[in-house]
Amino acid sequence: MNRADLEDFLFHEAALLDEWRLDEWLALWCEDGRYIVPALDAAHVDPREALAIVADDLTLLRSRVEQLLSGETWAEVPRSRTTRMIGNARVLEHDGDRVRAASSFVVHRHHRDKLDVFAGTYRHELVVAHGAVRIREKRVLLVHDLLAQGRVSIVL
């Protein structure tokens, strides 16, 4: 996987999230996938050992998506409008079918007359097999040390 391939994948993922095509986004995941947003002061600690903000396995992630799509997630009714800017993409390691990648992101979320900004770094661990790219881990490292608002109710 070269940088252009990585960018294609990250931009595709961003489009699925911005367009609320969350079922298609879920299909990108490996069965043993983990979606992690660490606490801001324990960014590099395993969520088994430190309190995080999100640490979903695929069961929880499927439930999260279902709750978002069904309209049960009150914080996302009506659905937030988001736009993601992703840059500085780098392939850190490519070993067999495993790819570790880093990128920077800014997510703007507009909801109920308010604009929230999330900024930070993505760390993706991808599996490339039979021409398809799957996410094994997505770790969202926020730069904020105090979130201005308490609703990480979208998928970052």
Added chain:
Amino acid sequence: MWWNAHVDAALRDLIVDDESRLAFRVDHRVYCDPTIFEQERHLIFERCWIYAAHASELGKPGDFVARTIAGRPMIVVRGSDGVVRALLNTCTHRGTMLCKQSSGNARVFRCPYHAWTFDTMGRLRGLPGREAYGDAFATEAFDLAAVRTESYRDFIFVTLDARSPSLSEYLAGAKEYLDLIVDQSLGSGMEVVRGTQRYGIAANWKLLAENSIDTYHVMALHRRYLDYVADQGVRPSPPRGRALQLGNGHAVSISTPPVAAKPVAYWGPPMPIAQKPAIHALQQRLRDAYGDARARSIGETYRQLLIFPNLIVNDTVATTIRTWDPVAHDRMDVTAWALVPHGQPPDERAHALQSFLTFFGPGGFATPDDVEILESCQHAFVNREVRWADCSRGMNKVEPSFDDELQVRAFWRRWRELLTGESATGTR
């Protein structure tokens, strides 16, 4: 009252507490008026005992946390003499904030501005060019100001009021509920886990006190969490229980059986089935140590404990410490930690943290919706034609249920006592 405050009639009328008419109402002005917020700063946050830190964060001499407590930047530090002190985080020379790091271990605190240097007991130990101040200069007059600090079972509180009663007296009936929480550790003590959730809410701080002990809203607003639990194949029996006023505005909501997991010690989602034997073993250890009734109370009962004014210790899907700093009448900053038994096995800790996250916090299946609701309340209060918030649920009962609003009334009765100086008598 241990101070003399005149009764402010206008403030008194902001709350209607009338047991004969089963009426309890709160005027929305209490959430919206900046002048009330200023009075709260003095009459509540400068008078009550305010939660500051947990002793496990300050294990050895020099360990410190620097955070905003009661609206004030403070350093809570275990001094080289082993004593925990809360020091005002303001240099006594020219007023610089001494410490910008949120936690760590320090030998001294050195001011970045002119290098005045204080030890971990707050004493001024060095200033460059000492001779320029003359012989009469008394360094002890420039020691950091220490705030009264006391602790109960490792929960460290501070008060800015030198005349307030002891922490033990202040906590009143809340102590036995802190005991139940700490006793889950079977004598090893509790510890705060690394990793802090910090987030702002654009709403009045009192809305979070109400929301955190209001179990009435769970069935409606947190349906998605309960549906997630049901999707894991668990159909919990409807919980039953009651709420209690514990004195000084503290209150607790108590219910059983749990609707999901309790890490110590009740199996439920998101714990895997494989965790059941470990949970049963934990239950047995609690029974061996405390007998059946107390073991069930510690391990198989949910509790939301409010310690007035701004501390919630949840003992439900996880044991959590949540406190919030009132920033303005329409803004608060929330901090939450996970509390677990010291020396807990790694798998049990992982499940406890997962259970915390699945419900609580900015990314959980519940908290974002609470935040959204509180902010929408703050927004909608502008319609002054709708003047009152009604908190009368369960006033017709001798023993209000856990999902009635007695716990909310306990908060407001104390709030009015502190603002007006007039004693509250309501029991229901």
